[in-house]
Amino acid sequence: MSESPQEKKIATRLFVEEPLSQGVKIGLDHARAHFLRSVLRLAQDAQLAVFNGRDGEWLARIEGLGKGWASLEVLELRRPQTPEPDLWLAFAPIKRGRIDFLAEKAAEIGCARLLPVITRFTDVARVNTDRLAANAREAAEQCERLTVPEVAEPMKLSNLADSWPAERRLILCAEFGPARPVAEALEEIGDTSGPLGVMTGPEGGFARSELDALVELPFVTPVSLGPRILRADTAALSALALCQALCGDWRARSDSRA
């Protein structure tokens, strides 16, 4: 008895850069070929899903693979591309381990863009954006997203504030100063709004002068995440989840999994 591709359980999903359409052949780089062959132990003719962030999710077949190479044949469309929430995360970089975790979680929660931002008390000298992007991509592959979050190059807080798009409301997680309870602020924004962003400070918090300047910006809504001192990663993940639940695509259950 044959199943439709939609019903088949496909355990493996890969993000690829190439355009996707029926019959297209895709060569994989050494790392991904090794992953399929030696980690997942897949063989020729095994099926997997591929997506590129533009053309939806496609069923593909391993046409051939060997040591360090693999080629795929794209078979048929599984899911068309659909719009995803336009939610950014601007965050002061934190220690390795925690920043990897943050990239993974932000991707799962549905963040579209990660923007490392250097604040006065940021205590991390260098941000490995390649590693962040790899973590985000892997999480996107596993969580069934049809896109992968972009990772921007780090920039100074003042530059970020100057270049922030005015129409993108910025939910600023403020540890002190005037701020509204986060749910109240997000309920008011609701799903009628345009693009959103979340901003969180470093482990040492924002400097008072930084917060004072940020709250003056017309696109900034300072919010409070309650009476306890949250770590930077906890604050970021909580605020992202709240944006999705109150203003994003957690407002409705996906039909495909109902």
Next chain:
Amino acid sequence: MSESPQEKKIATRLFVEEPLSQGVKIGLDHARAHFLRSVLRLAQDAQLAVFNGRDGEWLARIEGLGKGWASLEVLELRRPQTPEPDLWLAFAPIKRGRIDFLAEKAAEIGCARLLPVITRFTDVARVNTDRLAANAREAAEQCERLTVPEVAEPMKLSNLADSWPAERRLILCAEFGPARPVAEALEEIGDTSGPLGVMTGPEGGFARSELDALVELPFVTPVSLGPRILRADTAALSALALCQALCGDWRARSDSRA
């Protein structure tokens, strides 16, 4: 110029078991004495904050310390004990690293009790509840809570369901089957409700028969966390943050930090 104790910046907070009142002396165990002396490099007369989950937060002074021992003198009350949200987390244990992280984050978000629950697809043989409790305690010390989350011994899902207090609404993170969008369900509960709990499954998800049985229970509200497949830890942290933001103590900014 002297400051009141409330204004003093106290970097170190310790959870202790002893009753706290003015003039009480407290001996610390080897591990904590070592922590004060060799990790934090504190000396005699250094001040710190102590709390025990019952008597509020107190200013204390290191009366003496040496290799493997330290004694504190309790000076004066900094913050009286206040009620904290009564929010539990029942969760299928996950891999080390991720479960440590979960205990830390749950403590910061304000979870009162962690209940490891063994489900059909739980893939973890043993739960180190001592380590979980230590992680939760350390996070509680750092995030300025006045309590430390309790960690229950692991129990089977069927036993947990049978012993769950009927008045405690259980927010069940359901990956499939009937479920309401999480914000909609929590907005309806609002802050008029009594105690709350969150339940999340293992990485492999709940078995269909488990979810079918859970949703029949009168105290269970199945909710959806959107269209992507969240890891178990992401689901738990998101649901806890949502409970606090919509039904708990994130609804108002704490006066002390406004």
